[in-house]
Amino acid sequence: DAGITQSPRHKVTETGTPVTLRCHQTENHRYMYWYRQDPGHGLRLIHYSYGVKDTDKGEVSDGYSVSRSKTEDFLLTLESATSSQTSVYFCAISAGGDSGYTFGSGTRLTVV
């Protein structure tokens, strides 16, 4: 979507390797979120951020870390990828209040 980009769009990696996914926004929104989507589970929150260097865990945060050193970038890192982390990852942004959410196009990550 306009104003938010995720990279890469697809990635295949080996078990045990580190992986970083990037979410970049040009909207200057305060809130940023990382979700993973798996069949039968919908989208589940991994981590979120409510400002630069302000982050918190979601419901499925084990094995993931995040960083937000600038308003526009929210990085999701898998320190040592496992096959259970094969999924589609979505980033979302929100300005807060009554504003809505804008989602990125998703990253399909395959861990082999």
Next chain:
Amino acid sequence: AQTVTQSQPEMSVQEAETVTLSCTYDTSESDYYLFWYKQPPSRQMILVIRQEAYKQQNATENRFSVNFQKAAKSFSLKISDSQLGDAAMYFCAYRSDYNQGGKLIFGQGTELSVKP
């Protein structure tokens, strides 16, 4: 913690007919927002409709409308005059207060197919 449940993994509707997708949620909050998102095969998340809990009137957007029953914690989506382009995965979502980060909590999704 809030939860959202969509009990229909798959639904099917004939083109031009009406279909209703179910969603229930659990929360102790009194003020919140509810959403329906559509996800076509392109993977893009598209907002279909949203409802503010403090509004008694059900939200409508063209062929899409909701039946919001706050006491029952139910939020169903009705699609009228179904079109082939409505075929997609539909997610119900609850937004918590921004004091808790404004997180969206999603249901499991309902895969809607539309038969010509």
